[in-house]
Amino acid sequence: MSTNAQTFVNLESGAFFTGMNDIRNGSNGTLFSMKNDFQTPVSPFLRLRAGYLVNGKNHFSFLFAPLKIVETGTIEKDILFDGKNFKANIPIEAIYKFNSYRFTYNERIISKDDFKFGLGLSLKIRDAGVSLKNRELLSENFSIGFAPLINLLVNWDISQKMGVDFFVEGIAASKGRAIDLSSSGRYSFTKNLQGNIGYRLLEGGANGTNRYNFIQLHFIFASLNYSFNKTNKDP
Template sequence: MKTLSLGVVMTIVLSASNASAGVEAEVEASVVVASRNDTRIPGDTGTKLSLVDDLSTSPAPAFRLRLGYRIADRHLITALYAPLQVNARGSVGRDVEFLGATYPAGTPLLAVYRFDSYRLTYRYSIFWRDGLDVAVGFTAKIRDAETSLYGVEARRKTNTGFVPLLNAHVAWRPGNGAFGGVLDIDALAAPQGRAEDVLLAATWAFHENLELRAGYRMVEGGADNDEVFSFAWLHYGVVGFRMSL
């Protein structure tokens, strides 16, 4: 899926070079720290394991690529590729049951949490004036997730599925000046789980079509069912670059 997605991204980039004004591209780099990352697999019989409290999770690098096309100023369609992998190491003072395997207390463990996100978003600017853009829309998200545990045995649980989200966006540059801020939200909650992705960043438009940003991103959510219990709360320090063509 990663190879296919990268191929799609490259195709869009090459096509964009010949497109008319309205194409947007964003690149974001970040460092990710987890304050919660709990898993229990199977969800009803496994051992609850915290990759943050039971094991040691190191900060992880991450990046995002977003390509979009703006139509008649107010309509924007974007495609996002956002891979993520967080590793945790250590040992636990109790036996751990994970996917039918037993990891005895004190066994050195490596846990891998991977959550790759592919999203297609449409949003409409309900207010577009005097440096202020307020927009709402919806996002179709495909998650490609994996939780793996390595020790005396190796077990891996993958989960690929569709998640609908609501989108909100506020960008403000007072007086149409160079400096401003942006708030971007993808979120939705349901009885079986929830997903939240929130960015708050300062922006600097150092050229008519070029913008730098720096800020904080929060990703939180998970699912609780018989097959899997998994909830994570991740914090990103981000820097990004946006270009409009």
């Protein structure tokens, strides 16, 4: 009996832009938008996933996905943020951070030569928050949180070299949700090296008594995936 294991590394990069980023901090805080009240730039990003695929069915991986948006300017309204009043028409810097770390397990329920479908669970750790700063005040609310996610994977090989990949991790509840989905086209350069070009949506947020934040971020990405094959034979 032999066990086929693939250690893999996936590097993804590209550019993202903001579709929505609405924020309120404090029960009586001001609701403002980092999309509409500031000039939001298109920004580069980088994601790294490394993992292990056993017998083509059991996928274990770790994802590191840092994300940071820095915006500066002046806005035409006061912002009450965490009990501090940031006056209008004074230059202000806003920082939005959402660093994500995920441990993922996915089992290929259907595993054919040209089609694969898998379901699994992920543990998400997020280091996220917002800070505002002007020449008079500084307020920041960065924190670390945990959330379980359900994941779903679809791989369809159109030909020997080309295929389509879909992957989503997410969860929804009455007070919030978290969704990270990607759809891409794949090309196999060699048996061990594949490249993808596609689209990713990061969407969700939370509606709490003291904090409110919902985002919608759009990503155009290219990625490279390299796998190291290893076969272990049991005695």
